[in-house]
Amino acid sequence: MNIGVLGTGLMGKPLAQRLLQANYSVIAYNRTLSKLAPLESLGAKIAKTPLEAIQSADVLILMLTDAKAIREVILNPETANTLHNRTVIQMGTISPDDSQTIQKEVQGRGGDYLEAPVLGSIPQAQAGTLLVMVGANESQFKQWKGLLEQFGEQPKYIGEVGTASALKLALNQLIAALTSGFALSLGLIESQGVDIAKFMEILRESALYAPTFDKKLERMRQRNFDNPNFPTKHLLKDVDLFLSQAEKSGLNTDGLKGIRNLIQQTTALGLSDSDYSALFSAIHQ
Ligand SMILES: NC(=O)c1ccc[n+]([C@@H]2O[C@H](COP(=O)([O-])OP(=O)(O)OC[C@H]3O[C@@H](n4cnc5c(N)ncnc54)[C@H](OP(=O)(O)O)[C@@H]3O)[C@@H](O)[C@H]2O)c1
Numbered sequence: 001m002n003i004g005v006l007g008t009g010l011m012g013k014p015l016a017q018r019l020l021q022a023n024y025s026v027i028a029y030n031r032t033l034s035k036l037a038p039l040e041s042l043g044a045k046i047a048k049t050p051l052e053a054i055q056s057a058d059v060l061i062l063m064l065t066d067a068k069a070i071r072e073v074i075l076n077p078e079t080a081n082t083l084h085n086r087t088v089i090q091m092g093t094i095s096p097d098d099s100q101t102i103q104k105e106v107q108g109r110g111g112d113y114l115e116a117p118v119l120g121s122i123p124q125a126q127a128g129t130l131l132v133m134v135g136a137n138e139s140q141f142k143q144w145k146g147l148l149e150q151f152g153e154q155p156k157y158i159g160e161v162g163t164a165s166a167l168k169l170a171l172n173q174l175i176a177a178l179t180s181g182f183a184l185s186l187g188l189i190e191s192q193g194v195d196i197a198k199f200m201e202i203l204r205e206s207a208l209y210a211p212t213f214d215k216k217l218e219r220m221r222q223r224n225f226d227n228p229n230f231p232t233k234h235l236l237k238d239v240d241l242f243l244s245q246a247e248k249s250g251l252n253t254d255g256l257k258g259i260r261n262l263i264q265q266t267t268a269l270g271l272s273d274s275d276y277s278a279l280f281s282a283i284h285q
Contacts, residue, residue, distance in 0.1 A: 002027060003147070004057030006050060006073055007092070008035050010229065011118075012063030014125035015091070018150045020044055029053040029073075050079050059087040059147070066237060067098035075105055084110035089144060091116050091151075093172065093234075095241045096162035097248075099135065103161045114140045115161050116148055117168035121229035129153065135164030169245060172238040173256060175212070175230075180259045180279055182213045186220055187284035196221070216277040223281065225274035235276040236263045 001024070005016040008030040019026050020042045028039045029047040036046050047053035050073045054060060064070050073079070074088065088106050090099060090113065099115045106113040114136035124130045132152035134141050141157045148155040158164040189199045200217065203209050219225060239260050246253050262282050271278035 001025070001059065002057045004029065004047070004053040004060040005044075006030075006053055006060055006062050007064035007069070008039060009063065009065075010122055011091075011125055012061075013039065014122055015061060015063055015151055016044060017042060017126070018128055022150050024147075024150075027053050027056045031073075050074060050076070051082060054079055054082045054086060057086065059089060059144075062088060062090045062092060064092050065234075066092065067094045067102065070094070070102060075102070080105075080109055087112040087114070087140075087144070089114055089116050089148075091118060093117055093168055093238055093241070094165060095169065095245050096165040097245065099165045100162045112140065113161065114144065115164050116144075116155065117164055118151065119168065119171050120152075123229070125151065132156065133158050133164040133167050135159060135161045166245070169238060169242045172235070173242045175276070176235055176239050176256065176259050176263070178210050178212055179216060179277060180262055180283075182210075182216065183220060183277070183280040183283050186217070186280065190284060216280075219275060219277045220280040225271060225278035225281070228273065228275035230276055231273050232263060232266050232276045232278055233272040235279075236260070236267060236272075239263060 003019055003024050003026050005012055005026055005028045008016055008028050016026055016028050016039050027045040027047050028036055029050050030036050040046050054074065062070055064073060070090065074083065083106055088111055103113040114134065116132050116134045118130040118132050120130040128151060130152040132148050132155040134148065134155050134157050137160065145155055158167055189196055203213065239256060243253050243256060243260065262279050265282040266279045269281055271281060
């Protein structure tokens with residue numbers, strides 16, 4: 001089986017590396033060709049165009065930014081007609097509506113489509129410990145579970161296409177809410193001169209604690225948001241996806257809109273490509 005990995009950015013690269021380590025035959029495509037060199041040295045074939053990757057692969061793993069990028073890569077006038085008999089496994093974070101629309105378009109071209117968004121970041125992708133959520137029918141899940149186990153030990157079946165995307169957005173809304181909530185409390189602790197160690201000690205013992213607080217504490221204290229695993233711009237993208245999907249469902253999104261403003265202000269500070277914990281800079285400079 002030949003596996004195409006389309007999009008070898010922060011997350012796509014370690015996914016391709018996992019497959020190569022497990023001796024799968026991989027053909028990789030990335031818009032910016034220079035990002036493919038490390039994969040070529042590990043034995044991946046390199047495709048200069050998406051068409052080349054689609055033609056050589058049986059299954060396509062997509063780890064692209066958003067639905068627009070997916071369309072430009074697999075549903076452009078050159079590539080769309082080559083999807084016949086190909087299985088597309090979409091692993092980026094997109095909305096349930098976009099995922100279902102893309103599913104229909106892929107099926108309309110004679111291809112197969114499932115979604116498998118992930119929770120976790122580069123270290124988990126490298127270690128094969130991502131939480132993989134699968135939106136598919138049960139026979140697709142059975143067919144592709146073994147492959148997805150390369151990325152996470154126990155891929156979870158969620159339901160039909162769209163359900164896993166919705167679950168992923170629900171989780172990323174929590175990333176935004178927990179991080180901004182912690183950052184605001186830390187801002188008060190700092191500005192009131194309260195001992196941060198004591199704040200953390202009490203917080204860790206309480207029901208309010210989330211492990212992400214400790215993961216982001218030092219970055220926030222040092223104002224060091226370099227070398228991101230998940231940049232601010234992607235959190236903004238995901239908050240926007242959540243807002244539009246939640247509004248269609250008639251949910252009150254006022255709280256998240258405030259957080260969105262905060263992330264937007266972080267972007268305006270030039271921190272769009274920094275780690276998303278940089279939203280602390282928009283709270284307490
Ligand atoms: N980073 C994380 O921790 C994390 C965790 C879970 C899920 N995700 C999700 O996974 C997806 C990928 O994230 P990432 O962190 O790997 O982002 P990334 O490093 O920015 O990679 C994005 C990839 O999409 C490609 N791309 C974007 N627009 C394109 C276009 N118009 N045509 C062709 N290729 C295009 C990029 O190509 P270039 O290299 O040429 O720009 C790159 O390969 C996103 O949906 C993200 O939300 C990320």
